[in-house]
Amino acid sequence: MPTSSPRVLPSADELVRNVGAVRGRIAAAAARAGRDANEVTLVAVSKTVPLDYLRSVEAVAGFTDLGENRVQEAAPKVDALGQAGPPIAWHLIGHLQRNKAVAAVGLFALIHSVDSRDLAASIDRYAGNAGKRQRVLFQVNVAGEESKSGFAPDALRAVAPELAALGRLCPEGLMTIAPLGADERELRAIFRSLRALRDELAPAFPGAAWRRLSMGMTDDYEVAVEEGATLVRVGRAIFGQRPAL
Numbered sequence: 437m438p439t440s441s442p443r444v445l446p447s448a449d450e451l452v453r454n455v456g457a458v459r460g461r462i463a464a465a466a467a468r469a470g471r472d473a474n475e476v477t478l479v480a481v482s483k484t485v486p487l488d489y490l491r492s493v494e495a496v497a498g499f500t501d502l503g504e505n506r507v508q509e510a511a512p513k514v515d516a517l518g519q520a521g522p523p524i525a526w527h528l529i530g531h532l533q534r535n536k537a538v539a540a541v542g543l544f545a546l547i548h549s550v551d552s553r554d555l556a557a558s559i560d561r562y563a564g565n566a567g568k569r570q571r572v573l574f575q576v577n578v579a580g581e582e583s584k585s586g587f588a589p590d591a592l593r594a595v596a597p598e599l600a601a602l603g604r605l606c607p608e609g610l611m612t613i614a615p616l617g618a619d620e621r622e623l624r625a626i627f628r629s630l631r632a633l634r635d636e637l638a639p640a641f642p643g644a645a646w647r648r649l650s651m652g653m654t655d656d657y658e659v660a661v662e663e664g665a666t667l668v669r670v671g672r673a674i675f676g677q678r679p680a681l
């Protein structure tokens with residue numbers, strides 16, 4: 437039995453090196469694909485990273501975009517951070533329950549994980565109540581994995597007109613999570629399908645920002661950038677291994 441060891445977070449110097457290394461790899465992957473690296477936003481995934489640590493490193497780390505997968509965990513971080521530097525854009529990347537949608541609308545610049553029409557409708561309603569528009573991505577379960585949430589591609593095609601009619605939602609593109617342990621060929625196929633689906637659905641979402649593709653994590657973000665990612669969600673390569681739950 438593995439015993440749980442206390443979490444070791446990188447020193448400020450190590451963190452700066454980690455972020456620099458990830459940015460360098462993003463730039464190299466973009467160059468290989470003939471893309472401009474500025475089209476790719478690095479979302480540093482700070483789930484499970486304690487607020488006190490984030491506060492102590494935020495000035496040197498220069499975070500612009502942070503990702504969280506739970507509303508309750510994110511709320512105090514959103515309140516407390518972004519004071520030592522430029523404001524931080526917060527991204528919700530984990531499954532959102534409808535009863536948390538009202539809180540999410542108040543916290544996140546971009547919700548990557550809209551995975552049902554009902555959730556989209558709830559977000560739209562709460563955004564309307566708050567007098568704002570909510571930027572969202574639709575999560576797609578490209579590989580059809582039982583364990584993952586997300587629209588099946590055909591289901592998303594079918595509801596696209598209804599989603600497009602939600603006036604307080606700003607749909608900006610698609611998100612996917614690749615299957616754990618997929619090899620490079622499978623990864624490329626999945627990322628290409630997501631890109632093709634985004635392009636196919638563009639006429640249904642005529643907004644100017646319908647161009648985003650959130651795909652790629654620590655193990656696969658370079659392949660994702662080569663295949664067109666505009667947002668990569670990287671946790672472990674920046675903050676180190678997460679403790680086993």
Ligand SMILES: *Cc1c(COP(=O)(O)O)cnc(C)c1O
Binds near residue numbers: 481529613669670
């Ligand atoms: C945790 C998480 C990430 C980051 O994963 P790493 O492997 O640590 O880079 C990205 N996306 C989602 C949806 C996650 O839950």
